[in-house]
Amino acid sequence: MPRASTQNARPALRRLPTHPSRMVQAVVSHLLPLLFRGQGLEIRNGNAANGLARAFAAQQSGESNLLIAFRHPSTRDPVVLADLFWNRVPEAAQQLKLPLARPIQLRFLYDRGIPIWAGPVIGWLLQRSGGIAIHRGRLDRPALAQARSALAQGRFPLVVAPEGATNNLSGEMAPLEPGVAQLAFWAAEDLEKADDMRQLNVLPVGIQYSWRQHNWRALDARLNALERHLGIRTADAWTGDHDTARQDRLIQIGMNLLKALEQLERLKPDPEQSFSERIGAYRLHGLAKAEAHFALRAVGNLQERCRRIEQAAWDRIYREGVDQLPPLERSLADWEAREADLQLTRMRLVEHFTSVSGHYISDRPDFDRFAEMLLLVEEAIGWIEDKPWHGKPSLGPQRVELRLGRALPVRPRLSQYRSNRRESMQLFMQDLEQSLVALMPDAPL
Structure with missing residues (x-):
């Protein structure tokens, strides 16, 4: 993250609303393969595209609501996942003869600080791609309420990074934040109160970067x-x-x-x-x-x-x-x-x-x-x-491998959640952590 020197107090940060745009999504989805080709980044979908195609088909048919929890080793993860959701999954759905009822649209949580250091253009794109800006250092009730509502309604899968931030290591995971478990249990309670019988599943997604040649x-x-x-x-x-x-x-x-x-x-x-x-x-x-x-x-x-x-x-x-x-x-x-x-x-x-x-x-x-x-x-x-380090010579182009773990159903855990919330959330986060660790390098598919 680049460093910015602050000399003066500034007006308060305004809340960034979510303004999803299918046009922006369509343009970005067409540009992503060109971006990866220019970077030399090779995408390997592993079992992720096929598994997510089945999950999205079930979600769009009203069988389940989805919360997708992904490993976050790099700042490139959002564009890699955007390509997976918007390009690779629809292709897989066609091959599997699972026609999706509508284009894939998502809601995802992102740190309100990203537009500060990444710039207003990135902030604009995040808003129009379905992003929900959240202040991570305090109880951001409006953002949590928006994410909870989106997950309970189920029209759009919710995507979160349980680690909260990147650690730049594909082979080691940062401690998980409990917010993902709390959102899942809140939404499960909302479904039950509304007599909505849909399942609520948390899908772990692993992301691993490596170099295509060992220079x-x-x-x-x-x-x-x-x-x-x-x-x-x-x-x-x-x-x-x-x-x-x-x-x-x-x-x-x-x-x-x-x-x-x-x-x-x-x-x-x-x-x-x-x-x-x-x-x-x-x-x-x-x-x-x-x-x-x-x-x-x-x-x-x-x-x-x-x-x-x-x-x-x-x-x-x-x-x-x-x-x-x-x-x-x-x-x-x-x-x-x-x-x-x-x-x-x-x-x-x-x-x-x-x-x-x-x-x-x-x-x-x-x-x-x-x-x-x-x-x-x-x-x-x-x-x-306070200046970028331009490391030379280049270490060469990279590849990224995407893996999908087994779904973690939430509603069967509700009775335990009501009797002991802290313990049930800890157990859920332990299960999610184990699932994500199993998707890291050297773990079998």
Whole structure:
């Protein structure tokens, strides 16, 4: 995510309404194959297109309502899924002789912050593709009510990313947010109150990116460039087998980044701590400083804490009636906005280091994991230096594989939900997590 420097308080963020347009959807669906061809991205549908064709046919015939929960490893996921839903699934339905009654239209949740950093054009496209903007750092009742209503009515499947945000790793999943379970149970209750006998199914969708060719020479060249940039020893000084050497080099690069951030924060690390332990200490320190600034309680997991910090910063940057403030109060509001943006940047740095670790590669030292971790480190450097890191040479074109898991029925769980809501939601999220993990690399179809 690019960094934007805030100098002045701005008018409050307005709610972005959902304005679906079949014309926009038709234009985008025709452009997507051209986009993928230009990027060299190969799409492999696995069992997803056929399975979703059957699910959409059942949904359109009134047999079931659908909530689609997808893995979110990349910012490219929305366009990959749009191609799946709008192009691949209709083609599969024709081949399976399952004619769809109408073109596939969806409702999906997206972070209200995306149009801020991605630009108004992306925001416009999200609105007209069926998007429901939600403030993730607070209880956004209007957005949740809209999503709940869409899911209960069932005319349009609802699409959500249970991880909440990208982690840029195809082989490791971020903790799931419980909102998907709550929406599913709310909608199931609404169906029962309306004596609506339709089933409500949650469909897990796995997304995995990989490189079509394993260009180790390009990867080593980019490691060399990072080492030169950071002023650390070159590859010639490393010994041992290639995988171990590359892993050690990445850890050394990460350690140099971490040392710079520790100096910035005046942190004195324990020399006995491992790399992972020092990263954890830095994360906690950064979150604690931002939370102290906004007088927030340090509760919840890392994602939840980051979202609350983000919302607190937005509340000070985007303010009601800011243009009507007298000059002195306006100057103080601008000052507060700049300080909030600084804390937001601190939180973003913590987020960038969330996925940086040594175990991701040691668990499975293949090209894809090395490349993903390399890109994460390059992105972190670009963020710190406030300019994009243009890694060269190219690692080559990628492919993306899509997999569909078994449907998780919701209505049979309602009795348990009524007796113990917390436990039933936890069990549901555990089942969903297991389903999504089973769709990750090396898991059988």
